[in-house]
Amino acid sequence: MHFLVYLWLFFKASLFSTGGTGNLPSLHDDLLPRHWATNRQFAESLTIGQISPGPSGLWVISLGYLTAGVPGSLLALVAITLPPLLAIGVRRLYQRVRHHPSAEGFMQGLALSICGISAVILCILLRSNGISIKSLAISIAALSLAATKKIPIAVILAIAAIAGIITF
Amino acid sequence: MHSDIETKVISGAGEWPRPTSRQQMLVWSRLGVQSFGGGTATLALIRRAVVDELHWITAEEFTTYWALVLMVPGINLLGLTVLIGKQIGGTKGVAIALFGLLFPSVTITILLTALYSKVQHSHSVVSALSGVIPATVGVGLFTSLQIAFPVLKNCTKRGAKSLTIALALLLGSAAIEAAAHWPVVAILLTSGALGAATQFAGAPKRDRQK
Numbered sequence: 001m002h003f004l005v006y007l008w009l010f011f012k013a014s015l016f017s018t019g020g021t022g023n024l025p026s027l028h029d030d031l032l033p034r035h036w037a038t039n040r041q042f043a044e045s046l047t048i049g050q051i052s053p054g055p056s057g058l059w060v061i062s063l064g065y066l067t068a069g070v071p072g073s074l075l076a077l078v079a080i081t082l083p084p085l086l087a088i089g090v091r092r093l094y095q096r097v098r099h100h101p102s103a104e105g106f107m108q109g110l111a112l113s114i115c116g117i118s119a120v121i122l123c124i125l126l127r128s129n130g131i132s133i134k135s136l137a138i139s140i141a142a143l144s145l146a147a148t149k150k151i152p153i154a155v156i157l158a159i160a161a162i163a164g165i166i167t168f
Numbered sequence: 169m170h171s172d173i174e175t176k177v178i179s180g181a182g183e184w185p186r187p188t189s190r191q192q193m194l195v196w197s198r199l200g201v202q203s204f205g206g207g208t209a210t211l212a213l214i215r216r217a218v219v220d221e222l223h224w225i226t227a228e229e230f231t232t233y234w235a236l237v238l239m240v241p242g243i244n245l246l247g248l249t250v251l252i253g254k255q256i257g258g259t260k261g262v263a264i265a266l267f268g269l270l271f272p273s274v275t276i277t278i279l280l281t282a283l284y285s286k287v288q289h290s291h292s293v294v295s296a297l298s299g300v301i302p303a304t305v306g307v308g309l310f311t312s313l314q315i316a317f318p319v320l321k322n323c324t325k326r327g328a329k330s331l332t333i334a335l336a337l338l339l340g341s342a343a344i345e346a347a348a349h350w351p352v353v354a355i356l357l358t359s360g361a362l363g364a365a366t367q368f369a370g371a372p373k374r375d376r377q378k
Contacts, residue, residue, distance in 0.1 A: 014242045025352040047304045053203040054273025057243035065281040083242030087250045090240050102364040108319045109363020113356050115316035116342035126305045135302040142306030164299020
């Protein structure tokens, strides 16, 4: 494994995406064919990212650790810290490009695409973990609970853990 | 830059004595330690601290910053942290904010992962994960929908044609990801370009539709 390539893949995924898990499609696309990560490691690091403090985007720190140890997680940290610095420049440009139709259209096309691709990848992750009536029921229940926006994500995952232990 | 920016924070909330570097570090690292439960919890905690408790920025500024960072690549919460840090302490404030928030939370994330690597084969962990992983997928699907939802709402207001284009981009991206082997960046950029082109064509002054 080349650490520069590893850093570049994480950086590229973060630079061409937005949101904490927007980099998921790109990383999945790049790491899997190289056998640098497995579907299982993706699912596990997403889970740890939801539980641990800070942005859920820190899931890549966990992915870095699972795939390349502490150096991997530090490279992932560098990769996710740099792109948000562009916020300073964007704030300066804000007044000028905010209402330009094609800029707005580009951002919207990006958001729709991220949603579609992420949904497919999440379904692949679910399938790699084994699809059953139980797992589908837990997914749908968790989605519904998240949609209420009133229950902390950590609580939803704790309930799911208990459900998993009881029904195993 | 104002000369008095050295000593005061000027925001819509009024003028406040500028917090010292130590005070800034304490606030951000407290947030980094406490915000268990991912992004939703972190956003709520940051808002409560910098708007309601410390009055570093106003609620309106917070909303504007959040809207802005949604257009910035990478983790939106880090973009928000950068903007608040910049307003409170300039470039040094940005460094303090990022370090303060990330040092504890990244350390805890690494420790949790290491702990997980040790116990991942134990029966109770395997059975708990059989519930947690599907739940993470469910929560993740909702987060993805939340990204698209404001866009779909906006397009519904504009009319059936706009909504059709939006749904085509969403479902088209999903279909290409599921069936073809395009690099993801290619799908994203194509969708963005199509979004830009169709918006461009729909703009009243620059109708270039063929």
